[in-house]
Amino acid sequence: MEERVSRQNSLFHPYCVLVPDKPITNPIYNLMAIVIDPTILAIIHQHNHILCVSHVNPDGDAYGSLLGMGWILRHLGKNPVLAMQDRTPTEFRYLPGSGQIINPSAVANTYDLIICLDASSADRMGTVFRAEAHAPIPLLVIDHHITNTRFGTVNWIAPDCVATCQMLVYLAQALDVPLAGPLAECLLTGLVTDTLGFRTSNTTPTVMETALQLMHGGANLPNIVARTLSRRSARVFQLWGVVLADLHLEEGVIWVTISREQMKRAGTNRDDGQLSSMLITAAEADISATFTEKVDETGQVAVECSFRAKPGYDVGALAFELGGGGHPPASGCTLPGTLAEVSQRVVTALKAAHQQQAALK
Numbered sequence: 081m082e083e084r085v086s087r088q089n090s091l092f093h094p095y096c097v098l099v100p101d102k103p104i105t106n107p108i109y110n111l112m113a114i115v116i117d118p119t120i121l122a123i124i125h126q127h128n129h130i131l132c133v134s135h136v137n138p139d140g141d142a143y144g145s146l147l148g149m150g151w152i153l154r155h156l157g158k159n160p161v162l163a164m165q166d167r168t169p170t171e172f173r174y175l176p177g178s179g180q181i182i183n184p185s186a187v188a189n190t191y192d193l194i195i196c197l198d199a200s201s202a203d204r205m206g207t208v209f210r211a212e213a214h215a216p217i218p219l220l221v222i223d224h225h226i227t228n229t230r231f232g233t234v235n236w237i238a239p240d241c242v243a244t245c246q247m248l249v250y251l252a253q254a255l256d257v258p259l260a261g262p263l264a265e266c267l268l269t270g271l272v273t274d275t276l277g278f279r280t281s282n283t284t285p286t287v288m289e290t291a292l293q294l295m296h297g298g299a300n301l302p303n304i305v306a307r308t309l310s311r312r313s314a315r316v317f318q319l320w321g322v323v324l325a326d327l328h329l330e331e332g333v334i335w336v337t338i339s340r341e342q343m344k345r346a347g348t349n350r351d352d353g354q355l356s357s358m359l360i361t362a363a364e365a366d367i368s369a370t371f372t373e374k375v376d377e378t379g380q381v382a383v384e385c386s387f388r389a390k391p392g393y394d395v396g397a398l399a400f401e402l403g404g405g406g407h408p409p410a411s412g413c414t415l416p417g418t419l420a421e422v423s424q425r426v427v428t429a430l431k432a433a434h435q436q437q438a439a440l441k
């Protein structure tokens with residue numbers, strides 16, 4: 081069992097030192113504002129047959145960092161295998177290399193090294209990681225979640241980075257891999273999606289410089305935005321129409337529940353935190369949540385919880401305590417139980433957190 085201790089008050093990330101933002105004198109090509117531990121570079125150099133994996137219920141940073149790592153390793157003459165538990169949704173199929181992602185049944189038992197990207201705990205790798213077969217293989221964890229449980233043999237955790245893709249920009253530079261072509265396109269995707277189009281409160285000039293460099297390398301920002309943030313199925317609107325009719329707002333917390341029946345009727349099984357991100361724009365709320373009913377791998381009814389917080393509030397700590405993870409402004413967890421039970425219990429905890437945090441302001 082991995083140890084789950086709260087690291088909310090600690091910005092412990094030994095291998096990543098970002099230089100604080102300062103007035104920009106030389107806006108481009110001055111991005112080595114980071115120190116990467118030589119152990120990380122060495123473990124990559126030393127191995128050839130490498131399995132790369134990202135998290136279940138994947139987002140743009142999961143695909144961007146998985147595929148980006150693939151391009152970095154191929155540039156170094158290595159033979160990476162990329163795997164994901166979930167099938168690639170249509171919106172990410174434009175990403176170069178996405179067709180080569182394999183599913184868990186095609187994952188072998190023997191590799192020299194496993195690299196896990198953008199996942200805060202081992203369970204997030206889903207069925208790609210088979211504990212018995214894969215535990216003896218060295219595991220390199222590259223992630224930016226402050227709640228990361230450090231489950232790898234070597235861990236590079238950088239909560240100051242807005243996306244795992246930002247870390248890979250620094251990694252590519254350290255490994256002398258040009259930030260161009262398919263690699264640039266994949267890495268800019270993670271930056272764009274995890275910052276909701278450079279709008280989150282952690283979007284610093286350094287982040288913009290990183291994006292600028294990827295664009296100079298050929299990454300197409302408008303195309304990435306059009307394919308990801310600015311595109312959703314009309315079925316999702318139908319689902320929102322139904323669930324928003326029963327919107328709750330109490331004590332600074334706004335939330336909705338989404339049942340399997342509602343998803344079935346709307347013809348979609350995906351929301352991906354989009355509704356949570358929209359709800360947090362409500363002027364009356366400081367914390368938002370969506371509760372989505374699902375059936376887990378064992379056939380048990382479970383609820384996927386997605387949280388967002390306005391600047392000054394933190395939903396990462398609660399998600400971590402509940403067995404999930406994330407960042408102070410965006411986090412999530414999956415809990416066993418019915419929609420009614422879980423949403424009631426978690427909303428009570430969110431209201432308590434809200435009250436506590438509001439008192440500190």
Ligand code: AMP
Nearest residue numbers: 352353386404405406410411412413414
């Ligand atoms: P989402 O609401 O799905 O967009 O997720 C927001 C953030 O919380 C992302 O950084 C996710 O990686 C993280 N997150 C969501 N669900 C979980 C979970 N079950 N366990 C750990 N982290 C999660």
Ligand code: MN
Nearest residue numbers: 139141142198
């Ligand atoms: Mn992610």
Ligand code: MN
Nearest residue numbers: 141198243244
């Ligand atoms: Mn991420």
